[in-house]
Amino acid sequence: MEAETGIDESIRYDFQNHIDSLNTAPEWWIQYKQDAFDSYMDLPLPRRSDENWRFANRSDLDVERSYAFDGESSLADRSKLEQASQFTETQSGSYVFADNQLVSANHAPQELQDKGVIWCSISEAIERHGDLLKDYFMKQDVDLGSEKFAQLHSAFVTNGILLYIPKGVEIDAPFCAYNWASTPNGAIFPHTLVIAEEFSSVRLVEAHLSDGEDAALSCGVTHLFAGIGAKINYTHVQNFNEQTLGFQINSNIAGKDSQVEMNSVILGCRHYRSETHGQVKGSGAHVDMRSMALTDAGQEIDQRTLQTHSAPNTTSNLLFKNALKEQSKTIFSGLIKVDEGAQQTDAYQTNRNLLLSSNAEANSLPGLEIEANDVKCSHGATTSExxxxxxxxxxxxxxxxxxxxxxxxxxxxxxxxxxxxxxxxxxxxxxxxxxxxxx
Amino acid sequence: MSASLEIKNLNVNIGDKRIIKDFNLSIPKGEVHAIMGPNGTGKSTLAKALAGHPDYEIVSGDALVDGESLLDLEVDERSRSGLFLAFQYPMEIPGVSIANFIRAARNARLPDGEELNAPAFYKELYEKMDMLKIDRKFTSRSVNEGFSGGEKKRCEILQMAMLNPRYAILDETDSGLDIDALKVVSDGVNALRGPGLGALVITHYQRLLNYIVPDQVHVMYDGRIVKSGDKDLALELESKGYDWIKEIADDAA
Structure with missing residues (x-):
């Protein structure tokens, strides 16, 4: 018991330091974090018998042993990272974070601010947009296996972005968020929260990157809320170095007649676990979930998806493609779930794996769970050379x-x-x- | 050594089965030769074996391009040395545009470190597409994906036009084409004819040879050439049928 308490105490100590560093934060936020930390401590690590962790490597999930959560950063050259954070031609605004700290911010044009667009860091949102956060922050269910890591995220999150688009505002140029991991054995907690009100339209690009070749932990959450008739287009590029352990928990709620597109480009991490839940909640809504991963060496990319249809006349389309080199491994586990009332659902799920080496391993676990009787659903998984x-x-x-x-x-x-x-x-x-x- | 594609005593196996038997043929540069013959006689095997397909084992004999043997060369080296095969069944390559595909083939022909001049490349590509009546929007379409039979064959001739081979083998380029597509493809091949190109046109039907008029016609049966002649031989074969060839072959045996 003594030895285990030692480990416990190290993360408790880090958490206490983290809370102490938030001295200007409102009480509700401190309490929220305290509760999240307690939940994190209470929840067990994923077990071998957990269906959501089938085929997964679990040997490196005990993150307390390997990473520091004290928030210290060895980041030296901010301008270098700022310059490397340029993935789009135009932008409506951008944030660059490294080791959870703000490196640079490009605010939304005044014209958009005047319309009520909110584009700010999470730390700023805590001070100024508490009501929004209380309604939306971490308010989507985490139900694909990483519940413990979602609590870890909530406990330690300090930054990331809040993007709020008011009713009827349509914006072409994308907003961009860049999250860098820099410190050896450090941990980052990128958070992305997008709230698109009725008939608004917005694009967001998020990149997760490493500054150097040192091992780090990233534990990120992206939640998208699309109101009636809203359009959200989200593209995520994950290009950490191949020492990094990454968790990424994505979820979206698509309201009536809304359209949500999520694209992921996954290249980095030694071990990357992503969970993506498309919640198609309003009739007439459409959700696209696409991903591509190129893996090499001993990389493991583990992706779990859920497409939940809970309203009639909804559509969703999932396409996850992996190309595997060397001894790398991928896991795709996807479920389409159609609730009883969700008639005239069209839902598709496709996973394609291209093996470029006889030592690579692609696992595919497609599934359907349909309770409505008038639907078009299909899934297909292929692995080929x-x-x-x-x-x-x-x-x-x-x-x-x-x-x-x-x-x-x-x-x-x-x-x-x-x-x-x-x-x-x-x-x-x-x-x-x-x-x-x-x- | 004269400038020619020279095939000498070639024997080709698929597995244990001999398909091409002591095959001899010489195509001087600047000439177009046709090979006709019934199905299963080894025409396509000859084409693929010359291109270097790994399933076709060259047991003995030689094939020379302007005096240089092809047989020690890898498939891609054979192509770069100036041999072109227009496929009977061109492969689909999802996600690779025709422009990028041809660009990669052209890049492979440049010395190390040299880069293709993109504007000049596109100018040439568009000119040749116009010649072959291929819509310019095809440049961004994936190679052969969702193409009609005629589009695939035109795309093959486009590649040939862009790669400037010294010798080209056209394997059943007429198969699957309606008469309009046949004319377009033939016009394209005819436009490429000239002193710098030797061509071998493989076909089952005489029809194609009305449009691509050959300098010589060879009739192939059971892995070898059994009769050669001028373009009129194709017409004679058309009227007498392949049974006539079987008789000639049997008489010779």
Whole structure:
């Protein structure tokens, strides 16, 4: 018992330091964090028998042993990170964080602020938009296995962004949030909260990045709320180094006639666990969930998804594509759930895995749970290798074998990348993919 | 050594089965030769074996491009050395645009460190697409994905036009084409004819040879050429049918 208390105390000590550092924060926020920390301590680590952790590596989930939560940062060169945080051609506003601290902020244009658009850091939101946070912060269910890590996030979160778009405001240029991990064995807790009111339209780009090659922990949450007729387009690029352990908990609530698009480009982390819940709650709503991952070395990318349809005449479309090199491993586990009243649901789920090595391992667990009787739902999962005849065709045009494979892999991802609306961002992701593929 | 595609005593197996048997053929640069023959006689095997397909084992013999043997070259090296195969069944490559595909093939032909001049490349690509009556919007479409039979074959000829081979083998380029598509494809091939190109047109039907008029016609049966002649041989074959060839072959045996 003594030894275990030692570990307990180290995170308790870090948490106490964290709370002490929030001396100007309102009482409700301190209490909220205290409750989250207690829940974190109470909840067990994922067990072997947990269906949500099937096939997953659980050996590195006891994060208290490996990471410091005291918030200390060794970040030296802020301007370098600021300059590297440029993924889009235009923007309506941007935030750059490193080790949970603000590096730079570009506020929304006055014209948007005048319309009531809120684009601010979470730490600022705590001071100025407490009412919004009380209604929306962490108010979507976490139900895909990372409940404990969601509590860890709530306990230690200090930054991230709040984006609030009032009724009827439509904004073309994306808002951008960049979250860097810099300190060896440090922990970051990126939070993204988007609230799009009725008939508003907004785009958000989020990037998770490493400054250097040291191991770190990222435990992030993204929650999107789309009101009646609202449109949210969200693209997430995860390019941590391959020492990092990452948890990413995503969820969206799509109201009546709303449209939510979530695109993920996943390249980094030693071990990455993402959970994405599309909650299609209003009739006429449509949700797209897309992801691509390129894995190599000993990487493990573990993705769990849920598409829940709880209103009639709703549609959702999921496409997750993985290309695996070397000894890497992916897990896709997805469920489409259609509630009793959700007639005329169209829901699709596709997982495609391209094995580029005989040592790679792609696991796929697709599922349907349908309680309505008038629906169109399907799921498909395939795992394949590059076809010899495809390679032969390209060789016969004089394209060397390596270049041919590369083209095929890039082509494989295009189905996802071509859906990224911002052409500069799409090209930036293609560059990252090329850089990674060529090692 | 004369400038030609020279095939000498070539024997090709698929598995344990001999498909191409002591095959000899010489195509001088600047000429178009046609090979006709019934199905299953080894026409496509010849084409794929020359391109270097790993399923086709060259047991003996040689194939030379302007005096240089192809057989020690890898598939991509054969292509870069100037041999082009237009596929009977071109592969679909999802997510790879025609422009990027041809660009990769052209890049592979440049010396190390040299980069393709993109504006010049697109100018040339558009000119050749116009010649082949291929809509410019095709440049951004994935290679062969969702193409009609005619579109696929035009795309093959486009690639040939962009890669400037010294020798081209067109494997059943007419299959699956209606008469309009056949004309477009033939016009494209004819436009590429000239002193710098030797071509071997493989076909089951005489029809194609009305449009691509060959300098010589060879009739293939059971893995070898059994009769050669000028373009009129194709017409004779059309009227007498392939049974006539079987008789000639049987007589020779």
């Amino acid at each position: 590059i076809e010899d005849e495809e390679i032969f065709y390209m060789l016969a045009r004089g394209i060397p074998r390596e270049a041919a494979q590369e083209l095929i892999v890039y082509g494989f991802f295009e189905e996802v990348l071509s859906q990224i609306a911002d052409e500069t961002l799409a090209e930036r992701t293609r560059e990252l993919i090329r850089a990674k593929f060529r090692g």
